[in-house]
Ligand SMILES: O=C(O)CCC(=O)C(=O)O
């Protein structure tokens with residue numbers, strides 16, 4: 115099947131190289147407005163056409179441990195599949211990032227899962243980690259934002275905590291704040307960086323995705339679909 119023109123993106127090599135270097139230096143990467151514009155637009159168009167009822171209250175924990183906890187997070191999510199042009203273009207982009215990072219950093223990333231998230235006015239996601247040592251197999255988290263004309267007054271920042279940074283510094287390096295502007299990409303090691311989403315003053319759209327290791331053993335399939 116030949117892909118429609120809109121899914122042909124500019125060469126991502128220099129972007130992927132920057133992300134890779136940031137990961138080596140700091141364990142995370144923040145690249146403002148870096149997602150190819152035609153991909154961001156395709157995703158925004160798609161997310162705005164998803165019917166309301168397809169967004170479900172997000173929970174915490176996996177499979178049988180999955181619970182809805184409004185003290186921790188109040189956003190709504192919709193998992194991304196390759197059934198749409200936008201979904202499959204996004205998955206292709208993530209796949210090429212995966213291939214690049216595996217080649218450069220030998221991360222052994224295997225599968226990828228991601229969802230759209232909608233934070234309505236006032237919604238939040240309290241400080242959390244996306245993976246816990248020895249438990250899940252989420253290695254790398256990737257977040258992108260689909261909010262046009264986002265201003266600092268709109269709130270909804272992602273705060274990344276760097277608990278391992280030196281404390282005796284004049285500049286506070288223990289946290290980094292990301293404004294969720296259109297096309298901004300954030301990538302970080304899932305086990306290493308607690309992070310939170312602050313409440314926003316208007317609807318805030320993001321995609322959150324995770325690269326996993328291959329943890330399938332014997333006939334136990336992981337991740338469960
Ligand atoms: O939307 C964001 O800025 C981050 C979302 C997040 O941390 C998550 O879904 O695990």
Ligand SMILES: [Fe+2]
Pocket residue numbers: 242243244309
């Ligand atoms: Fe998270």
